[in-house]
Amino acid sequence: MMKKIIFYLAFCLMGTSFVAVAGDTTATLRGNAITDDAYPERMPTIENDDVKRARNYPMQPPTIPHKIDNYQVNINVNKCLSCHSRRQTEESQAPMVSVTHYMDRDGNFLADVSPRRYFCNQCHVPQTTAKPLIKNTFEDVSASLRKDKEKHRRETASVRKNKTILVGDEPTQPLLQPGFPDHGRIHRRYHFLGWI
Amino acid sequence: MGGFIAGIIFWGGFNTVLEATNTETFCISCHEMNNNVYQELKTTIHYSNRSGVRATCPDCHVPHKWTDKIARKMQASKEVWGKIFGTINTREKFLNKRLHLAQNEWQRLKANNSLECRNCHDLEFMDYTRQSKRAQAAHSTRLESGEKTCIDCHKGIAHELPDTAGVEGF
Numbered sequence: 001m002m003k004k005i006i007f008y009l010a011f012c013l014m015g016t017s018f019v020a021v022a023g024d025t026t027a028t029l030r031g032n033a034i035t036d037d038a039y040p041e042r043m044p045t046i047e048n049d050d051v052k053r054a055r056n057y058p059m060q061p062p063t064i065p066h067k068i069d070n071y072q073v074n075i076n077v078n079k080c081l082s083c084h085s086r087r088q089t090e091e092s093q094a095p096m097v098s099v100t101h102y103m104d105r106d107g108n109f110l111a112d113v114s115p116r117r118y119f120c121n122q123c124h125v126p127q128t129t130a131k132p133l134i135k136n137t138f139e140d141v142s143a144s145l146r147k148d149k150e151k152h153r154r155e156t157a158s159v160r161k162n163k164t165i166l167v168g169d170e171p172t173q174p175l176l177q178p179g180f181p182d183h184g185r186i187h188r189r190y191h192f193l194g195w196i
Numbered sequence: 197m198g199g200f201i202a203g204i205i206f207w208g209g210f211n212t213v214l215e216a217t218n219t220e221t222f223c224i225s226c227h228e229m230n231n232n233v234y235q236e237l238k239t240t241i242h243y244s245n246r247s248g249v250r251a252t253c254p255d256c257h258v259p260h261k262w263t264d265k266i267a268r269k270m271q272a273s274k275e276v277w278g279k280i281f282g283t284i285n286t287r288e289k290f291l292n293k294r295l296h297l298a299q300n301e302w303q304r305l306k307a308n309n310s311l312e313c314r315n316c317h318d319l320e321f322m323d324y325t326r327q328s329k330r331a332q333a334a335h336s337t338r339l340e341s342g343e344k345t346c347i348d349c350h351k352g353i354a355h356e357l358p359d360t361a362g363v364e365g366f
Contacts, residue, residue: 048328049328049329050328050329050330066328066330069241070239070240070241070353072352072356072357075359076356076357076358076359076360077352077357077358077359077360077366078366079352081366082365082366088365093333
């Protein structure tokens with residue numbers, strides 16, 4: 001009997017904690033209680049300053065730095081290409097769509113934009129002034145490489161000083177024995193000579 | 197005296213009828229206009245926008261000056277013919293004829309230097325500093341020099357475009 005009561009109590013506790021957690025996360029994004037009707041946020045405006053934005057990774061489709069309201073892209077016409085196509089860029093001075101857009105999937109070049117790349121908005125989108133709901137901790141590849149390099153520099157520097165390396169808060173093994181030259185580093189620095 | 201009164205009645209009547217045919221209500225009383233071009237207009241900035249100023253059919257398609265207006269109205273008698281014989285009385289017929297109809301309007305606006313656009317959008321009063329960079333660049337050079345007119349770049353802003361293969365600027 002006692003066992004049964006304890007079991008039920010534990011079950012109830014588990015239940016409540018689960019609901020509480022779920023409720024918290026939902027409320028954070030929602031901004032109001034689930035039972036209340038929210039007042040709609042102001043509509044964000046489209047950024048229209050024609051300033052090119054950095055790409056977050058090399059193959060990212062560039063975002064559109066201008067308004068595209070009512071741009072017709074269908075079987076009859078592609079409004080984007082009326083500035084960005086190969087033929088139109090001289091007059092419009094807009095960036096030409098990448099040559100990859102003139103290739104079919106086997107890599108053959110076509111006279112005009114490939115049908116599979118025709119619908120610009122499948123990949124390219126304008127940006128609004130809206131604030132992100134959740135902070136983005138994304139780090140692009142160059143930033144993480146730079147960090148890596150920096151970390152390596154610190155490690156080799158501390159080796160030279162005959163010290164044990166500390167990465168973050170955790171003590172680790174020294175990468176190299178003191179007194180030995182850093183062959184890896186030399187190799188990296190001069191490896192371009194390899195094919196001369 | 198009788199002739200004078202008859203003149204007033206005739207002229208008043210003529211003008212009233214002329215004005216009545218120069219309204220959007222009149223234009224979209226035909227299903228050809230209501231079901232095709234009017235529905236497309238509704239999604240554009242010339243129908244709904246922040247300040248609530250809007251263009252109706254005759255604002256863009258009929259000249260405002262009396263002589264030009266009468267000339268256009270006489271041309272429009274061909275459209276009455278088209279209505280009677282059902283030239284575009286189905287969606288398919290309309291779509292087949294769409295390029296031809298659009299070209300008529302493009303030519304008309306090209307010939308009169310986009311007069312109907314300029315009835316509202318007067319270059320004299322355009323403040324480039326309030327335009328986007330691209331708009332500034334285009335308006336202050338090719339529009340201002342007269343090399344281009346509004347319709348050269350702004351085709352299909354109030355209605356959908358037909359198949360533009362071969363049309364200059366696409």
